Amino acid sequence: xxxxxxxxxxxxxxxxxxxxxxxxxxxxxxxxxxxxxxxxxxxxxxxxxxxxxxxxxxxxxxxxxxxxxxxxxxxxxxxxxxxxxxxxxxxxxxxxxxxxxxxxxxxxxxxxxxxxxxxxxxxxxxxxxxxxxxxxxxxxxxxxxxxxxxxxxxxxxxxxxxxxxxxxxxxxxxxxxxxxxxxxxxxxxxxxxxxxxxxxxxxxxxxxxxxxxxxxxxxxxxxxxxxxxxxxxxxxxxxxxxxxxxxxxxxxxxxxxxxxxxxxxxxxxxxxxxxxxxxxxxxxxxxxxxxxxxxxxxxxxxxxxxxxxxxxxxxxxxxxxxxxxxxxxxxxx
Amino acid sequence: xxxxxxxxxxxxxxxxxxxxxxxxxxxxxxxxxxxxxxxxxxxxxxxxxxxxxxxxxxxxxxxxxxxxxxxxxxxxxxxxxxxxxxxxxxxxxxxxxxxxxxxxxxxxxxxxxxxxxxxxxxxxxxxxxxxxxxxxxxxxxxxxxxxxxxxxxxxxxxxxxxxxxxxxxxxxxxxxxxxxxxxxxxxxxxxxxxxxxxxxxxxxxxxxxxxxxxxxxxxxxxxxxxxxxxxxxxxxxxxxxxxxxxxxxxxxxxxxxxxxxxxxxxxxxxxxxxxxxxxxxxxxxxxxxxxxxxxxxxxxxxxxxxxxxxxxxxxxxxxxxxxxxxxxxxxxx
DNA sequence: TTGTACGCGTTATCAA
DNA sequence: TTGATAACGCGTACAA
Numbered sequence: 001x002x003x004x005x006x007x008x009x010x011x012x013x014x015x016x017x018x019x020x021x022x023x024x025x026x027x028x029x030x031x032x033x034x035x036x037x038x039x040x041x042x043x044x045x046x047x048x049x050x051x052x053x054x055x056x057x058x059x060x061x062x063x064x065x066x067x068x069x070x071x072x073x074x075x076x077x078x079x080x081x082x083x084x085x086x087x088x089x090x091x092x093x094x095x096x097x098x099x100x101x102x103x104x105x106x107x108x109x110x111x112x113x114x115x116x117x118x119x120x121x122x123x124x125x126x127x128x129x130x131x132x133x134x135x136x137x138x139x140x141x142x143x144x145x146x147x148x149x150x151x152x153x154x155x156x157x158x159x160x161x162x163x164x165x166x167x168x169x170x171x172x173x174x175x176x177x178x179x180x181x182x183x184x185x186x187x188x189x190x191x192x193x194x195x196x197x198x199x200x201x202x203x204x205x206x207x208x209x210x211x212x213x214x215x216x217x218x219x220x221x222x223x224x225x226x227x228x229x230x231x232x233x234x235x236x237x238x239x240x241x242x243x244x245x246x247x248x249x250x251x252x253x254x255x256x257x258x259x260x261x262x263x264x265x266x267x268x269x270x271x272x273x274x275x276x277x278x279x280x281x282x283x284x285x286x287x288x289x290x291x292x293x294x295x296x297x298x299x300x301x302x303x304x305x306x307x308x309x310x311x312x313x314x315x316x317x318x319x320x321x322x323x324x325x326x327x328x329x330x331x332x333x
Numbered sequence: 334x335x336x337x338x339x340x341x342x343x344x345x346x347x348x349x350x351x352x353x354x355x356x357x358x359x360x361x362x363x364x365x366x367x368x369x370x371x372x373x374x375x376x377x378x379x380x381x382x383x384x385x386x387x388x389x390x391x392x393x394x395x396x397x398x399x400x401x402x403x404x405x406x407x408x409x410x411x412x413x414x415x416x417x418x419x420x421x422x423x424x425x426x427x428x429x430x431x432x433x434x435x436x437x438x439x440x441x442x443x444x445x446x447x448x449x450x451x452x453x454x455x456x457x458x459x460x461x462x463x464x465x466x467x468x469x470x471x472x473x474x475x476x477x478x479x480x481x482x483x484x485x486x487x488x489x490x491x492x493x494x495x496x497x498x499x500x501x502x503x504x505x506x507x508x509x510x511x512x513x514x515x516x517x518x519x520x521x522x523x524x525x526x527x528x529x530x531x532x533x534x535x536x537x538x539x540x541x542x543x544x545x546x547x548x549x550x551x552x553x554x555x556x557x558x559x560x561x562x563x564x565x566x567x568x569x570x571x572x573x574x575x576x577x578x579x580x581x582x583x584x585x586x587x588x589x590x591x592x593x594x595x596x597x598x599x600x601x602x603x604x605x606x607x608x609x610x611x612x613x614x615x616x617x618x619x620x621x622x623x624x625x626x627x628x629x630x631x632x633x634x635x636x637x638x639x640x641x642x643x644x645x646x647x648x649x650x651x652x653x654x655x656x657x658x659x660x661x662x663x664x665x666x
Numbered sequence: 667t668t669g670t671a672c673g674c675g676t677t678a679t680c681a682a
Numbered sequence: 683t684t685g686a687t688a689a690c691g692c693g694t695a696c697a698a
Contacts, residue, residue, distance in 0.1 A: 008477065008478075008675090010674090010675055010676090011675065011676065012675075012676095020684080020685085021684070021685045021686075022675090022676085022685090023677090023678085023684070023685060023686080023687095024683085024684060024685075026676070026677060026678085027683095027684090029676095030677085032677095032678095033683080033684095034683065035683070035684085036683060036684090039683085039684085051476070051477075053449065053452050053453050053477075054453060054675080054676075055394075055453070055455065055674090055675050055676065056453040056454040056455060056676095057390055057393050057394045057399070057454075057455050057674085057675075057676085058394060058674075058675030058676035058677085058690090059675080059676055059677075060390050060676085060690090061388075061390045061391060061394055061674090061675080061676070061677090061689095061690045061691065061692090062675080062676045062677040062678080062689080062690055063676080063677060063678095063690090064690075066390070068433070068454070075419060076409070076415045076418045076419045076422060077415055077416060077419045079412065079415075082409045082410055082412075082414075082415040083410060085409045085434075086408060086409045086410045086436070089409065089434060089435075089436050090436075090438075093436075093443065098433050098435075098450060098454060099433065099434050099435075100401070100431050100432065100433050100434075101418075101422060101432050101433075101434045102422075102431075102432075103419070103422050103423075103426075105423070110426065116386065117389075117431060119386050120386050120387060120388070120389040121389040121390075121401070121431060122388065122389060122390050143384070144341065144384075144386075145341075225612065225615070225616055250612075250616060253616045253617075254616075257616070257618060260618070279558065279583075280613065280616075282558075283558055283583060283586045283587075283590070283613075283617065284616065284617060284618075285590060285593070285617075285618060341691090343690090343691055343692085344691065344692060345691075345692095353668075353669085354668065354669045354670075355669090355691090355692080355693095356668070356669060356670080356693085356694080357667090357668060357669075359692070359693060359694080360667095360668090360693095362692095363693080365693090365694090366667085366668095366694095367667065368667070368668085369667060369668085372667085372668085387691085387692075388690085388691050388692065390690085390691075390692085391674090391690070391691030391692035391693085392691080392692055392693075393674090393692090394673095394674045394675065394676090394690090394691080394692070394693095395673080395674055395691080395692045395693040395694085396674090396692085396693065396694095397674075
């Protein structure tokens, strides 16, 4: 429609204007081979004058490398995920990779379609932190020769590396310790469809209680601050003593706020821990005891591993992150 | 190195296997023109059997469309930004666009290099929410014919749309109201290099005070919970009455926590508002009065506008988001 | 309805 | 040190 359309400058036009062949221009761009200083400068000047920028598309098509990676997560809206994302992006900047972001919103359909799109777009590698995708799905990438780093998921395959999280060990020790010194029944907040990590931890929770012949509670809870707050305001009308294990800080905060609003004391009456601690664990009052993994570091590490995987020089395909317990004011110990 | 390299299936192999020309395969893929039902099925079967996925690169090179957009923000680590990001991604999924994410970390060098990369990678459009980039920088995109939606930044140019934020109006009314009913001096937390939005608001703050011949305070503060908390713990040894205007929830929380730890009452002794409210305004206790804009909606709107801009059918190039005041427990009014 | 041939903007191989 | 020229994988007039 608009007549002022200004076409992209191509390598060919640069060559013409500089009076050389396009091969020479290509050499200058990639400073490969040797080009006479004189012609190099001539070409560089023309490039600057014309505002030429090589087409990443054409380069990618010719070299079979896009220097872009795909990242797939359930949502960008969780603090621990954006922390990870930030780590990923930071290292990608150093390594000159571009990040394409895909979210599943806990929908398997979205997850599958994301895989399709990534393969179509020739990403050089993929970082997966999403429970909608199982081992089989991830191996689809491999069949298209796309390396994958799977976070919170231990998979072994040729072009797949993984970063598993260690929560069970710490949690179990925490629980055993509490069995000795604590005075409350522990209740686990089960969230429907919240992924494998939470399930694993829930299993650990149950298992440990069974092994030691202890009573425990499990209650369903929405993955929402407001719902959980309301549920617990109701619950705390009857229950006056409880140790609650919540998935995230927001959920833990909902329990804490409900407790306070019901006149219960933390940690005397109610104790709470958050499994995935973030900086909000220290901001919210009372501060929330939590199991911590530095997600920014996870993000960084995942890129390091992926880049090595892409270059066929990754030695150790598994890099485990152990969580550690940070005692704050929401628990006694 | 590894011998098990499996090349990508191309349209040509599909054509050969199906006994048709590659043009026909292309037609089937894009269901353009008419293809006989019989041959279509034949081709589709081969596609499925071979696991063929069209190369986005080649398609993009041929059609001059990448169906990908670039998003540039200071960081993925702020809650209000990830909210926006989530909105952007959601609509992009609907519209079948891929999102490439760039962060500047408040570095102009990073910002400039992001622009370069986006242009190289042929993004169909860009969403800019970053103060490192000024009007001139953004017009670079235009010179390469890349449409831009600028958030929190009103720019007029042919292929640029903008989403300005309205804070001043609400803030001013709030202050005037407080001049009448309030009992404290207002202090503005100045953050070095925090961008135009905060500067604008600071100006409004000063201006309004001057106009009404009122005293006011401005203090420098780091964009960090911990630093701010420590600073205010020190400050509240002397200052016992203050109305503080903070940029974000975390910073506001730092002030609130410091006040509490100094034995000051909120909102009797200390009042606090957060300019960019998020869900944490309601989670943190006391809850934080704030100026709210639904950043998820901003994100969605920005994509709608960008897509229209790309298709040359955007009618209104400016869509303003007005903030509104949400009164919580950290202020009296 | 189908096939041929060219173009998209690069890199890379081979000669010169 | 340079220049032709063939890929790279697709879309699309044009012709059949």
